[in-house]
Amino acid sequence: MLETEKFQIFNPVRIVYGKGELENSRDIFGVSQVLVICDPFVSTSEYFKRAMEKYKSVFIYDKIVPNPPCEMIDEIIESVYEYSKGAPKFDGVIGIGGGSTLDTAKAISSLLVSEGKLSDYIEGKKRFDRRLPLMLVPTTSGTGSEVTNVGVYTLNGIKRPMTSPTFWADVALIDPILTYSMPRRIAATTGLDALTHAVESYWAISTQPYTEGLALRAAKMILESFEASIDGEEWARDEMAVAATIAGVAFSQTRTTAAHAISFPITSFYNVEHGLACALTLPSLIRWTYKFVSKKMDDFASYLGLKDVEELAKKVEQLMEYSGFSRRLRDYGVKENELEEIAKVSMEANIINLTPGKPSYDDVLRILKEIY
Ligand code: NAD
Structure with a gap:
């Protein structure tokens, strides 16, 4: 349907x-x-x-x-x-x-x-x-x-x-x-951005069948080549270049959602690279949105060869670890009493409303506390 x-x-x-x-x-x-x-x-x-x-x-x-x-x-x-x-x-x-x-x-x-x-x-x-x-x-x-x-x-x-x-x-x-000249860190942060685009375009409230196909294909290519790409293997860099563009076409139609909305203050206030700032909340959002898009996300995980959505969230966490990135906001200079301001600014980006379940300020704050 x-x-x-x-x-x-x-x-x-x-x-x-x-x-x-x-x-x-x-x-x-x-x-x-x-x-x-x-x-x-x-x-x-x-x-x-x-x-x-x-x-x-x-x-x-x-x-x-x-x-x-x-x-x-x-x-x-x-x-x-x-x-x-x-x-x-x-x-x-x-x-x-x-x-x-x-x-x-x-x-x-x-x-x-x-x-x-x-x-x-x-x-x-x-x-x-x-x-x-x-x-x-x-x-x-x-x-x-x-x-x-x-x-x-x-x-x-x-x-x-x-x-x-x-x-x-x-x-x-x-x-x-x-x-090919991208250092490991830049290959990793930008690769995480592409992965976030694929996931967010796929689940966005504004999604449609055409972009879902693009998002699925892009996500698969990214999971297959991310690690080799950050290790500098050329075949994987080629694959990531194509995957990132495909994910770009997908979100050019749907726009992005909460991970991007929350990334803006994290980058602006703490100078965290864009793709890394997006990936910080992605695993929590994968878990949080599941109740609103269960069947759809089951299909996504299955197409990627993963057992379930929990395995997808863990996969993102594992890619961050492989890249050498902490998953904790405190490691990027964020103070606990600043989480409310991050949540407030995140809510100002209207793409937040394209997230399945439309997270409220309290939901965003809860997610930020979870990864603090
Ligand atoms: P970037 O353009 O900010 O570049 C980061 C660093 O990587 C720079 O120092 C740059 O010189 C260096 N770099 C780039 N390519 C390199 C290479 N091949 N070899 C060595 N160094 C290289 O990073 P980005 O992640 O590509 O772009 C992030 C920006 O794009 C953010 O401002 C983000 O908000 C924006 N963005 C725009 C869209 C859009 O649709 N317009 C979508 C997502 C993100």
Whole structure:
């Protein structure tokens, strides 16, 4: 029996996967004068430099910091105007890096042809209705940002997700070679993010059969390759690159739920990496939501070859341990008397209402106390 009376699928991003495809990116993207927003480690790589030689002109901005602050994005716009001596003349924008860089590139491609500052758009005072052509090339296997219409920015010290029709890229270019340089910790935190996307998209109240298939496939690939990926095996990095994008397409339709909502204050207040912050509450949420989605989660566990949902929760805990991460909030600098504030801020993210059972403030606080 269908759980949803109505649903629609909309994801206009062209996805191109291939080892070594960065070198063909000029032909894939089809533009020649580009603004490249990239991670600092990308701009120094020979592989990247070779690929950029194929473009007619390239302006590179590579001073991206994680959890992109709005001030950084405003500064990039200023630098680009300074470089262009007036209105910029790019045919397109390329973002190459982790989710922070891809989200930055999304905002830049829209702001370059719009008025005002990013904060106006986050606060809903203005809406983007155009952007420059945009290609996104992930170097982590986690966020799925390359295939979503979401951007996450830090405004006044708090992470704020926003959606915009202009944040769908024209092309998501998945070249797993770019992920081979991820150190173990980054491979682990981003892999946990991808796993959280698959689980949350699958159980979200907004789920539907199309995305369930994607979430199941992504989760299976992630469980099969996570450990080898963080150990640096290339076959597993390739698999994680694909799985993270598939999970991204899944949650681009459903959005995420409580694990993401609770992760925002944990990252903003204690600087815990995004994927790790999501995974901290995932096992407890798997157990908590079970009573609302039992049959569905039994199917999920069974497809993954696990005995039951408890085994799924334990599997997430085991992957965190394998990665060397504590599962206790106290180990990340959280004080017990701060749990109420974390719960309060978590409730402000409206994705919390997409969680099966719609957890209340008290439920969230109970979960936070459980993992304290
Ligand atoms: P990140 O982009 O913040 O990068 C973390 C660190 O990893 C940086 O220092 C970066 O330089 C480094 N790094 C990235 N790729 C590397 C590589 N191949 N080799 C070596 N170092 C590398 O990390 P992330 O987890 O990819 O992105 C997190 C951000 O994405 C958060 O702001 C999160 O909220 C956001 N996010 C966005 C969406 C979306 O749909 N837009 C979804 C989930 C998360």
